[in-house]
Amino acid sequence: MLLLYNILIRIYFVFVFFASFFNKKAFLWIKGRKKQVIGSATDSIWFHFASLGEFEQGRPVLEALRAAYPGKPVIITFFSPSGYEVRKHTPLADAVHYLPLDTPSNARDLIRIIKPQIAVFTKYEYWYHYFAELQRQSIPLYIVSGIFRPQQVFFKWYGDINRKMLGMVSHFFVQDDASEKLLRTLNITNVTVAGDTRFDRVWANSQAPKPMPELVAFKAGKKLFIGGSTWPKDEELIASLFDAYPDRKFIIAPHEIDEENIQAVLKRLSGKAIRFTQLMNYRDIASYQVLVIDNMGILSSVYQYGDVAHIGGGFGVGIHNTLEAAAFGLPVIFGPNYERFKEARDLVAIGAGISIADEASFKQAADLFMTDDNYRQQAGEKARQYVADNNGATDRVVRQISKALSA
Incomplete structure (x- = not known):
C-alpha cells in the first residue's frame, strides 16, 4: 500500500505540473x-x-x-x-x-x-x-x-x-x-x-468587527442579503431576487476573486452591480442595489451589516463557512451538499439554517427570511446563540x- 501511495503522490505532481500551463492555481502550486x-x-x-x-x-x-x-x-x-x-x-x-x-x-x-x-x-x-x-x-x-x-x-x-x-x-x-x-x-x-476552534475565531470577530463605513453608505438603512463565498449557481439564484425585492440591497462575495471571475460575475449579474474596490469612484453609493466584493479578507466583517446570508459551495463539493454569518445573528441558506459539515447540520436542526435544492426552494427560503421579520430575527438569534454556546x-x-x- 505504501508503494501505491508513493506512486499516487507522484502522479498527482505530474497532473498538477501539466495543469499549471493553463490553470493559475496549479501554476502557483508548482512555482511556489x-x-x-x-x-x-x-x-x-x-x-x-x-x-x-x-x-x-x-x-x-x-x-x-x-x-x-x-x-x-x-x-x-x-x-x-x-x-x-x-x-x-x-x-x-x-x-x-x-x-x-x-x-x-x-x-x-x-x-x-x-x-x-x-x-x-x-x-x-x-x-x-x-x-x-x-x-x-x-x-x-x-x-x-x-x-x-x-x-x-x-x-x-x-x-x-x-x-x-x-x-x-x-x-x-x-x-x-x-x-x-x-x-x-x-x-x-x-x-x-x-x-471546533472556528467557533472561538468567529465569535471573537463578531464581538469586535472592523467598521466599514462604505457599506453603511451602500446599505442606506435597507435590509441586506449577503451571498458569501459564492459560485456561479449561487450567484444565479441570488440574482433571481433582484427584481422581486427592489427595496433590498444585495452583496455578493465570490469564492474566486481573480479578475477573470469578477468580470464573469459582473456579467452574470447583467451589469446591475458595482465593485467594492471602486466604491469611492461612485458619487451616490446608496443608489446601487448590488455590490460585488472583489478583494480578499473582508467577508467576515461584511456580515455585520447583513440580515440574511446565502453561503456558497452547496451545489459543488460542499458549503463554505456558515459560522462567520451565524456569529452575527444571520440565518443562513445553503445548497444540498452540507452533510459533511456538522455546524450546518446543527443550524438546520435548530431552525437557524435552511438547505435548498433548486431555484424554487431557494426562493421559498429567501421569501421566508425576507418577508417575515419575526421569523428571521428568531432564526438569527438561534444562530448567534449556537456560536456563543460552542466557544x-x-x-x-x-x-x-x-x-x-x-x-
Whole structure:
C-alpha cells in the first residue's frame, strides 16, 4: 500500500505540473514550491494548513501559542495557493512556506531544517511521510478540530495506510463525540472532544468587527442579503431576487476573486452591480442595489451589516463557512451538499439554517427570511446563540499542547 501511495503522490505532481500551463492555481502550486528557500529554525512550533479555511480554523490556537511562547519560532506551511498567497506575510509566523511534496526525502529535509518541537495539523491533512518522520524523531503531532465520518477512507477495508497515519498522531482534538467513537473502533484512545476552534475565531470577530463605513453608505438603512463565498449557481439564484425585492440591497462575495471571475460575475449579474474596490469612484453609493466584493479578507466583517446570508459551495463539493454569518445573528441558506459539515447540520436542526435544492426552494427560503421579520430575527438569534454556546475549544487544546512545549 505504501508503494501505491508513493506512486499516487507522484502522479498527482505530474497532473498538477501539466495543469499549471493553463490553470493559475496549479501554476502557483508548482512555482511556489520550486522557488522557495526554507530557512533554518530550532525548537519551532510548526503549523500546517491545507488552505485558508483551515488557517482560520486553527488560527485561535496559533495566536494563543504565539502569545504564550514568544521566544519560539512559528513556522507555517500550506498545501494550497489559496492559503499561502493570502497569508504568506502573516505576522503570526516567523516563516510561511508551501508544504513540499510528501516524499521521504522532503519530509526528512523539512523537519531537519525547521526542527519543530511540536507539529499541529488542522482537520483533514494527513501526509504519510511527514507523519512517519515526526514519529521517528519523537516529535509530538497534534490534530486540531478533527472530524471523522464512517464514509472516510480510514474506516474502509482498503484504508490500511490511512489507519497507519492515525497511529502516528500523538493526540487528536476532535469536534464531536461521534468522531471520538469512530476512532475508538480503531482502538485509538488518545482523543479529546475539544470542539471546533472556528467557533472561538468567529465569535471573537463578531464581538469586535472592523467598521466599514462604505457599506453603511451602500446599505442606506435597507435590509441586506449577503451571498458569501459564492459560485456561479449561487450567484444565479441570488440574482433571481433582484427584481422581486427592489427595496433590498444585495452583496455578493465570490469564492474566486481573480479578475477573470469578477468580470464573469459582473456579467452574470447583467451589469446591475458595482465593485467594492471602486466604491469611492461612485458619487451616490446608496443608489446601487448590488455590490460585488472583489478583494480578499473582508467577508467576515461584511456580515455585520447583513440580515440574511446565502453561503456558497452547496451545489459543488460542499458549503463554505456558515459560522462567520451565524456569529452575527444571520440565518443562513445553503445548497444540498452540507452533510459533511456538522455546524450546518446543527443550524438546520435548530431552525437557524435552511438547505435548498433548486431555484424554487431557494426562493421559498429567501421569501421566508425576507418577508417575515419575526421569523428571521428568531432564526438569527438561534444562530448567534449556537456560536456563543460552542466557544472554548481553543483553551482545551492549548492547555494540553502547552505540556509538551513546557517540558
